[in-house]
Amino acid sequence: MPPATGPKSGDALFASVDRVNAELFTLTYGAIVRQLLTDLEEVEEVNKQLDQMGYNIGTRLVDEFLAKSNVSRCVDFKETADVIAKLGFKMFLGVTATVTNWDAEGTSCSFVLEDNPLVDFVELPDTCQGLQYCNVLSGVIRGALEMVSMKTEVTWVRDMLRGDDAYEMRVKLTKQVPEEYPYKDD
Numbered sequence: 001m002p003p004a005t006g007p008k009s010g011d012a013l014f015a016s017v018d019r020v021n022a023e024l025f026t027l028t029y030g031a032i033v034r035q036l037l038t039d040l041e042e043v044e045e046v047n048k049q050l051d052q053m054g055y056n057i058g059t060r061l062v063d064e065f066l067a068k069s070n071v072s073r074c075v076d077f078k079e080t081a082d083v084i085a086k087l088g089f090k091m092f093l094g095v096t097a098t099v100t101n102w103d104a105e106g107t108s109c110s111f112v113l114e115d116n117p118l119v120d121f122v123e124l125p126d127t128c129q130g131l132q133y134c135n136v137l138s139g140v141i142r143g144a145l146e147m148v149s150m151k152t153e154v155t156w157v158r159d160m161l162r163g164d165d166a167y168e169m170r171v172k173l174t175k176q177v178p179e180e181y182p183y184k185d186d
């Protein structure tokens with residue numbers, strides 16, 4: 001006889017609340033993209049708006065990330081990339097990314113996602129060919145990194161919604177503003 005289903009343990013309850021939150025976020029994001037496609041004439045304009053939305057989120061998210069993760073300042077961009085891939089994506093998207101395709105200077109790399117909850121339930125119609133559906137994520141990374149003094153350019157080079165075998169986001173560090181020491185040495 002199968003065991004009767006009783007009340008969920010705390011962990012199981014949080015896991016199912018997290019799943020519902022993630023699904024709600026995914027569906028809400030889909031509704032926003034749909035609305036932008038209706039309101040704006042150019043797909044390029046929708047891409048820009050999604051990126052800007054992500055940027056705004058990223059500039060705020062970074063505080064929550066630093067507070068919850070207890071991560072201290074990274075020694076270089078490589079360490080920062082690893083922290084984002086393993087902890088950042090996990091904290092906010094529930095998946096981890098692989099960091100790969102470093103350039104010789106150590107200033108450009110790719111985050112590869114095999115699994116991307118943002119696109120659950122999504123299928124792009126042929127009319128949305130140029131749509132960069134996941135631009136909110138690249139915007140988040142750009143915004144978050146800018147808050148810790150790293151200017152970046154973030155672009156999508158692979159996208160499963162367009163038939164690629166994974167999601168690959170290219171992150172290029174364009175400027176690292178040294179943190180200013182707040183006191184004068186006398």
Ligand code: MYR
Binds near residue numbers: 065
């Ligand atoms: C440092 O280099 O000093 C540490 C900086 C860590 C930046 C972490 C940014 C968090 C980004 C969250 C990614 C969310 C992806 C959905």
